[in-house]
Amino acid sequence: MRVLVVDDDPVSTSLLEAVLGREDCIVESTDMGAEALELARRYEFDAVILDLQLPDLSGSQVLRRLRASGSVVPVLILSSLDDRAQKIQALVDGADDYLTKPFDKHELLARLRVAVRRAKGHATSQITVGRLTLDLDARTVSVDDVPLKVTAKEYGILELLALRRGTTLSKETFLDHLYGGRDEPEQKIIDVFICKLRKKIAAVTGDARGIETVWGQGYVLREPAPGMPGLAEQAPAFFGPGLTSKALHELRAVELDELLLQLLPRTAGLAMAGLGMAHTQP
Numbered sequence: 001m002r003v004l005v006v007d008d009d010p011v012s013t014s015l016l017e018a019v020l021g022r023e024d025c026i027v028e029s030t031d032m033g034a035e036a037l038e039l040a041r042r043y044e045f046d047a048v049i050l051d052l053q054l055p056d057l058s059g060s061q062v063l064r065r066l067r068a069s070g071s072v073v074p075v076l077i078l079s080s081l082d083d084r085a086q087k088i089q090a091l092v093d094g095a096d097d098y099l100t101k102p103f104d105k106h107e108l109l110a111r112l113r114v115a116v117r118r119a120k121g122h123a124t125s126q127i128t129v130g131r132l133t134l135d136l137d138a139r140t141v142s143v144d145d146v147p148l149k150v151t152a153k154e155y156g157i158l159e160l161l162a163l164r165r166g167t168t169l170s171k172e173t174f175l176d177h178l179y180g181g182r183d184e185p186e187q188k189i190i191d192v193f194i195c196k197l198r199k200k201i202a203a204v205t206g207d208a209r210g211i212e213t214v215w216g217q218g219y220v221l222r223e224p225a226p227g228m229p230g231l232a233e234q235a236p237a238f239f240g241p242g243l244t245s246k247a248l249h250e251l252r253a254v255e256l257d258e259l260l261l262q263l264l265p266r267t268a269g270l271a272m273a274g275l276g277m278a279h280t281q282p
Contacts, residue, residue, distance in 0.1 A: 033057030
């Protein structure tokens with residue numbers, strides 16, 4: 001998760017950077033409202049933590065201009081102003097939540113996660129895509145209720161894919177959210193992460209499908225089409241009980257042969273059919 005912190009209090013900013021950093025968040029910070037608007041325009045953040053008292057613009061002005069530009073990024077107001085009217089106005093202006101200083105770090109993280117997942121259309125902390133389930137609060141992954149052991153970077157990739165399922169994400173987007181422009185490796189590292197994730201998923205499902213490559217664009221995690229195996233549903237449940245992987249392979253081979261016979265001219269098809277029958281006889 002990539003978060004923009006807008007606060008002119010260096011102590012508060014340092015604390016937020018430490019708290020969010022321990023959650024593997026990429027944090028960009030500024031103490032100026034105008035710079036915050038420029039950063040939000042140039043980069044894609046998952047959330048903004050905004051103070052209301054800034055040297056150049058008020059937090060309310062930043063919020064209103066942000067919404068006027070069409071941005072729907074979740075905004076959590078974090079302010080020392082504990083005024084009921086101020087809280088109501090901030091929510092009216094487009095804030096997703098309001099928290100007063102001093103704050104509890106656990107409450108801050110919980111409110112931030114809720115704001116992010118709701119912005120992506122998820123009501124609970126669990127996101128399920130086919131047989132894959134992510135718990136955003138616990139930062140865990142499972143496939144068919146079997147825990148999947150992943151690294152922090154691998155989890156970050158799966159979280160981004162799940163939150164934006166159905167959307168093709170470029171390698172630049174992954175690098176931006178995983179490294180935030182700091183010590184970024186080459187883009188091919190994303191291919192390595194995806195390859196490792198596919199192998200880990202295949203070790204549970206027996207099928208490496210799920211994270212789809214969109215050539216020349218990036219990767220996407222889609223809801224599997226109804227009736228398709230892989231991450232959509234378990235193959236035995238789809239093809240019938242007791243069907244082994246060997247039998248499934250043979251079934252697919254037979255179906256492929258039949259399809260080829262239909263595509264070939266009749267004379268060639270009969271010849272191939274004869275060869276196939278001769279090959280299968282003892």
